[in-house]
Amino acid sequence: MNLNGSNVLITGGCGFIGSNLAIRLVNEGARVTLLDSMLDDYGANLFNIATIKDRVQINFSDMRDEHSLRYLVRDKDFIFNLAGQVSHLDSMTQPFMDMEVNLRAQLTLLEACRHFAPDAVIIYASTRQIYGKPIYLPVDENHPLQPPDVNGINKLAAEYYHSLYTRVYGVRTVSLRLTNTYGPRQLIKNSRQGFIGWFVNRAVTDNTIELFGTGE
Numbered sequence: 702m703n704l705n706g707s708n709v710l711i712t713g714g715c716g717f718i719g720s721n722l723a724i725r726l727v728n729e730g731a732r733v734t735l736l737d738s739m740l741d742d743y744g745a746n747l748f749n750i751a752t753i754k755d756r757v758q759i760n761f762s763d764m765r766d767e768h769s770l771r772y773l774v775r776d777k778d779f780i781f782n783l784a785g786q787v788s789h790l791d792s793m794t795q796p797f798m799d800m801e802v803n804l805r806a807q808l809t810l811l812e813a814c815r816h817f818a819p820d821a822v823i824i825y826a827s828t829r830q831i832y833g834k835p836i837y838l839p840v841d842e843n844h845p846l847q848p849p850d851v852n853g854i855n856k857l858a859a860e861y862y863h864s865l866y867t868r869v870y871g872v873r874t875v876s877l878r879l880t881n882t883y884g885p886r887q888l889i890k891n892s893r894q895g896f897i898g899w900f901v902n903r904a905v906t907d908n909t910i911e912l913f914g915t916g917e
C-alpha cells in the first residue's frame with residue numbers, strides 16, 4: 702500500500718520505530734506529522750529524524766494532552782500510534798508512569814479520534830509480550846494471553862480499548878503485536894529495553910555479552 706498524498710500522524714515519531722516509519726512515508730510522498738513528548742531516557746532522539754526534519758511537521762507535546770490532540774488528529778487519514786513506554790523492567794519499578802503513558806495516553810487519542818477524526822485509520826503498536834512465556838510454538842492469535850508484567854497488562858488493555866472503540870463507535874483501528882523489533886535508530890545505550898539493542902551495544906563496544914542459564 703502506498704500512502705503518497707495521505708495525511709499521516711505518527712505518535713512517538715522521534716523514537717526508533719516511529720522515525721524509521723516516518724522516513725519511509727516521507728519518501729513515499731505522504732504528508733507526515735510527528736507527535737513526541739521526548740520522554741527522558743527512552744528512544745526519542747532528534748538524530749533519528751535529522752534527514753527528514755525539513756519535510757515533516759514536528760509537534761513536541763504529550764499524547765495525554767487532549768487539547769493539542771484535538772487539533773493534531775483532524776484531517777488525518779492514517780495515525781500510526783507508536784507512543785509508549787517500552788521498558789518492561791521500568792514498568793515494574795514505576796507502574797504508574799507506565800499506566801499514564803501506555804493506557805491514559807491511548808484513551809486520550811481514541812477519544813480525540815472519536816470526536817475529531819472519525820474516518821482516520823489507527824494502527825496501534827501492541828506487543829508479543831501480552832502472550833507471556835509461550836505454552837506452544839509458534840505462537841499464534843489463539844495462544845492464551847498472560848502478560849507477565851505491568852507493561853504487558855497495560856499494552857493489552859490499550860489493545861482492548863482500540864478494539865472497543867471500533868466495535869462501539871466505529872473508529873477504524875488495527876493492532877499489530879510486534880516482536881523483538883531491531884534496526885537502525887534503536888536505543889542501545891542501556892539494557893532495560895530488550896536484549897537485542899543491548900547485545901549490539903556490548904558487541905560494538907567490545908564488551909562481554911552476558912547470557913543467563915545455558916543461553917538457549
Ligand SMILES: NC(=O)c1ccc[n+]([C@@H]2O[C@H](COP(=O)([O-])OP(=O)(O)OC[C@H]3O[C@@H](n4cnc5c(N)ncnc54)[C@H](O)[C@@H]3O)[C@@H](O)[C@H]2O)c1
Nearest residue numbers: 713716717718738739740744745764784785826828879882
Ligand atoms: N521495539 C520493540 O521491540 C517493540 C516491540 C513490541 C512493541 N513495541 C511498541 O512499539 C512502539 C514504539 O516502540 P519503540 O521501540 O520505537 O520505542 P521508542 O522509545 O524508541 O519510541 C517511543 C516514543 O514514544 C514517545 N512517547 C512516550 N510517551 C509519549 C507520550 N505520552 N506522548 C508523546 N510521545 C510519547 C517517546 O518519547 C519515544 O520517542 C511502543 O508503543 C512499543 O510498546 C516495540
